[in-house]
Amino acid sequence: MLDADLKAQLSSYLERVVHPIEIVAHTDASAKSQEMSALLQDVVSAGHGKITVVAGSDDKARKPSFDITRKGTDIGVSFAGIPMGHEFTSLVLALLQVGGHPIKLDEKVIEQIRNLDGDFVFETFISLSCHNCPEVVQALNAMSVINPRIKVVAVDGGVFPKEVEERQVMAVPMMYLNGQHFGQGRTNVEEILAKLDTGASARAAAELSKKDVFDVLIVGGGPAGAAAAIYTARKGIRTGVIADRFGGQVLDTLSIENFISVKETDGQKFAVALEQHVKEYDVDIMNTQRASKIVPGKIKEVHTESGAVLRAKSVIISTGARWREINVPGEKEYRNHGVAYCPHCDGPLFKGKRVAVIGGGNSGVEAAIDLAGIVEHVTLIEFGAELRADAVLQRKLATLRNVKVIKSAQTSEIHGDGKKVNGLSYTDRESGQSHRVDLEGVFVQIGLVPNTEWLKGTIELSKHGEIEVDAKGQTSETGIFAAGDVTTVPYKQIVIAVGEGAKAALGSFDYLIRSSADDEPAAIAA
Template identity: 55%
Template sequence: MLDAQIKQQLTEHFKNIKSPVELRVALDSSSKSNELNSLAQDLALLSPHISVAENYDINARRPSLQVRSQQTNTEINFAGVPMGHEFTSLILALLHSGGHDTKLAGDELAVIKEIDKPLNFEVYVSLSCQTCPQVVQALNVLAASNANIIATMIDGALFQQEVEERNIMAVPSVYLNGELFSQGAIGLADILKKLDSNSAQKTKEKLNKKAPFDVLVVGGGPAGASAAVYAARKGLNTGVVAERFGGQVADTMSIENFISVKETEGPKLVAQLEQHVKQYDVDVMDSNRVTNIERNEYLDIELENGAKLQAKSVVISTGARWRNVNVPGEQEYKGRGVAYCPHCDGPLFKGKPVAVIGGGNSGIEAAIDLANIVEHVTVLEFASELKADQVLIDKAKSLPNIVIHTDAQTTEIIGDKNKVNALKYLDRITGEEQLISVSGIFVQIGLVPNSEWLSNSDINLNKFGEIEIDNKGSTNMQGVFAAGDVTTTPFKQIVIAMGSGATASLGAFEYLIREEGASAAA
């Protein structure tokens, strides 16, 4: 099941296991059960602290694997074979169940330890989903830290009946004690906020006590990470406040144009960015949304929870997000057939007809990927020609279950109140309206900058909502710089965002030197 190189690497990692861990497997006669049993046996051979209990009756789901600490009686379950993106989730579950440090902050661990009622988390995932592991791993950390909490990862593609019964059309979908708890990306801090009614107030008080930063980076994507590293290396008191570290890159499947790295994946790059930032004394404040910025004695940065941070200079790097079609039905059926990540949600539509809106590179790539999973893909492009690279267009046209319509204006998304079942589009050549039956719709029509929170500020935005900057990343507000996809930088690429983050950070450093010099002279 595991190759020699991976076994060698895991043997080293498993030296951190300090207490006995039992792998309890529930099997049937399927090939997936054979895979899971083989995986469990391979892992058990790599550490004297790991044992396997076969044919264990965990629950009705088979195949399943339970990671159980014999010392603390904690339980972490995997329904399906946790390979692909979830393999790391399994390895971390083993390490944490075996006593390896979870590296939780002291206040987070205190909140988790205080939970005294049974919490049964179930998270439905796709093994190709890049966002899912962070949710699975956050829930697993909860379960590894408190025996009152159970976490179960469920491969939605393998347990299709459950997916149908619960009408799950987007991953990750988290259920708590049988009720929907969250859908989409959610970090440990946000999970604890939902579990602890006093968490928001505690966070607010903690943030309000922070001293003014020399440089405060707003946003944790590639531009923000780069800005933070450059500022910290200058010896500046640096902070990062972000909703989610990594930003949109965490949802990117394959990255093949990051110079010097032949190929990588979004989640892997995000982990490397976070590791690099944390090598320095950078205060990372995750799961916090910024709502406004004002210039007073310092730059005052207001957060959604009511807290206020202060800084001598700020680098805004809030990135961009997928653009909406803005037609009737889109908002109503988000997560119920309308999706934006084909890698994440594609497996949930196995054997069903879907549509992709958008004929650029992302749209055609999505169609090609989906064609291997679904019954049929209809691509709708508003313009008269596809905007994707020719090599992608040729590949899409070679696949028998992809049909492409240009001059097609999506006008309505239709459903049965529970989920999507059709889409209407206007043929812009004939003027006729067409109706196609689909189970899923994947929107791939470009990006919109995350700059709405600046609408009441004095910072200049262009007509597209992008922050206007000069060649040093400076905005029109004194001491405020910006970088990455939220700015007027013309090309939205990871490597360009990183460069602009460095530029903005160096611009902020230069600004601080001049300000300090001017203050000293005065």
Template identity: 60%
Template sequence: MLDANMKQQLGTYLQNIVSPIAITVSSNGNAKSEELVELAREITELNQAKISLSVTENPQGRAPQMSVGPKDSQARVHFAGIPMGHEFTSLVLALLQAGGHPSKAAPELLQQIKDLDTELNFEVYISLSCHNCPDVVQAVNLMATLNPKVTATMIDGGLFPQEVEDRKVMGVPAVFLNGEHFGQGRMTLDEILNKVDTGAEAKQAAALAEKEAYDVLVVGGGPAGAAAAIYAARKGIRTGVVAERFGGQVSDTMAIENFISVKATDGPKLVAGLEQHVLDYDVDLMKTQKAVRVEKKDLIEVELENGAVLKSKTIVLATGARWREMNVPGEQEYKNKGVAYCPHCDGPLFKGKKTAVIGGGNSGIEAAIDLAGLVEHVTVLEFSDTLRADDVLVKKAKSLPNVTIITEAQTTEVLGNEEHVTGLQYTDRKTGESQTLELAGIFVQIGLVPNSEFLKDTIELTERGEVVIDSHGRTSMEGVFAAGDVTNVPYKQIIISMGAGATAALGAFDHLIRN
């Protein structure tokens, strides 16, 4: 299972186990069970002094399944499937935390977990190619490790298709709590705790309202926001960052190969580095907080969704953008029931089925190429008469036997049977005729929408909703600067957003010293 390099690295990590742990594997004798048993044995051999292994053959319940916990205690962290791919890190962290190695989560979050007084049984359906799933798995695993009233089970949907069908899981990560659907998509530990801890929001609002005014308050935690925070903090001024989701769209990006000096990386890894770099400075980072209003008074006020108001001498708006939706009948009804926006995450759930990709830009054609290796057939629908993707991608897509490209196609409706997608309708713009495609999944890849609705009638926006800025990042409101994908910069790229964030922070600092 593990090559020599992985064994060496894992063996080094496992030396950090403080207290003995036990691994239990439930096997039903099939090939996947044997793989999981072999993985467990290899792990055990790397630290036999602190890790013990037992195997239960022909168990009742899910199999294959690996359970991890302190020795002589009931295990509360489970992996139904083989936790490799993106989930290997989740397994390593579970082993370390079960053995007493401390988590790097904020102390207040760790205490909040320990204070939970409700029975919580989390089940997280994942695919091993999903780069958003580990965040959720690791969050609930930590909760289960620290609180005896919490259990957490990762479930590989590809190995348990009947469960996926019975629970109508059509997008990952899909989280169930005590048997009921709890959440869909990437969620942070903070977000999960806020949902299960009923008094958390009020406590947070009260604490936020008591904060002193900032010199620079950055609204948004993507590449632009992180760069702005770092450049502001390096000036020695009071800096805060308030973000609904630290990392933003980058967290959903799988392959990044155009970040200068870094040959290749991925979104989650880059986001982790951004957060650590921000926290290396004296920056007040406030996550899972959404801004709903900006108003200039004596100071500039930012009102949050929970009612708290933060004040600052200057503001840098870096709220980024989100996936553009088709805005056709059936799209909202069948979100996560066949309508998806992340082919890397949800593609494996449509193995052997017919799918469509909406959009003929780079992201759409890349999605079609990725899906072609998994699904029965991919139909790409492009509104224009030509594809906007790079020629090399178009040639690759056209070379694949199970990819069909249709141009001048306007999607008009998502079809379904009330439980999941069954097809879509589109209009042939050349003939005006309506056409129907039978399929199980629709992946929407038609660009981005700026997260600027809360700024309407307050700050000058373009017709597309982008914040208008000048060469210094200044907006139409004095003391308010902006950067990144929420603005009218012509190119939406990570490296451009970072540069724009630095520019906005320097512009804010210049404003402070001149006023």
């Protein structure tokens, strides 16, 4: 199952296992069960005699599946399917954590997990090509090891298509708690805890509000925010970062091949590297906090949705952007029920079905190419008279027989049966005629919209909602700077965001020096 190099790596990791592990395997006569059994045997052979596999009961609902348990305890996690691809790391971490290797979470967070009162059964539907899923799987696995009253299973939707169909799972990761929908999309431990421990958010907000005034408070933890934090911290000034999720939109990026000096990486690895670099300095990182208002003044106030109020002498806004919506009837109603924005994550759920991709730029054409290898048919709909993607992508697209391109078309409505998508209507912009396409999924890929709704009426925004900045990154309000995709700076690229973050940091430092000089008492003439 595993090649020699992967076995060697696994063996080196499993040397850290402290407590003996028993894997309970639930199998049948299927090829997938045989594949899972081969994987588990490789795990045993790499486990230095600390791991054993036993057969599970015949009445287990999901086969193939397996439970990783710490012998003699009720500590364990479960996988339904074969956790390879992006989930192989989740498997390795599960083995280490169940085996007693320390869990890398803040002690306060660990204590909060231990103190959760109740019995929680989580089922998380995933796909092995989803780069957002491992964070959810790993978060829940860690919580289960810390508190055995939390039971978890990660379910590969590709192995259990009947259950996916019955539950109408059309986006991953999709979480269920005690049989009821709990949430979907990339989610970390702190976000899960906030939903389980309803008083946690208010307690955290009260603690944040007690913090002393920052010299620089950075709002947003993407590439621009990370660069700004490093540059201001290196100047020796008090720096804080509040972020909804550190890494920002980069976490949703599959492959990065154009960041100078890094030949190739992916968004998850890049985001981790950003956070690790920032943590090398004395920076106060406050995750799972979303800004709701900024109050200008000599001392600026940044209010959060949780109710916290943070104060700073200067602020750098780097809240980035998100996928743009097409804003037609049916889009919101069927989001995660056939309307999707991440072809890499959700594409496998539409295997053998008919889908549409909205948008003919690089993102749209890349999505169509990727989906063509999974689904039955792709209809690519472009508003303009020509596709806008790079020529090399268009040439590749033209070779795919199960892709149809419709140009000069305006999507007018997404149809459904009340539960899931079953069609799409568009208007031919040349003839004015309306057409309907029967399909099961719609992937929207029409660019980005800046995260600036919370700033309206406070600082100057462009007609597109981007923050207007000058050559130093300063906004229309003195002492408030901005950087990255949220600004009017053209070309939304990671490398540009990093540079703009550094520039805004230097701009804010210059502002602090000059404003502090203005506060000095005037020299007394001799």
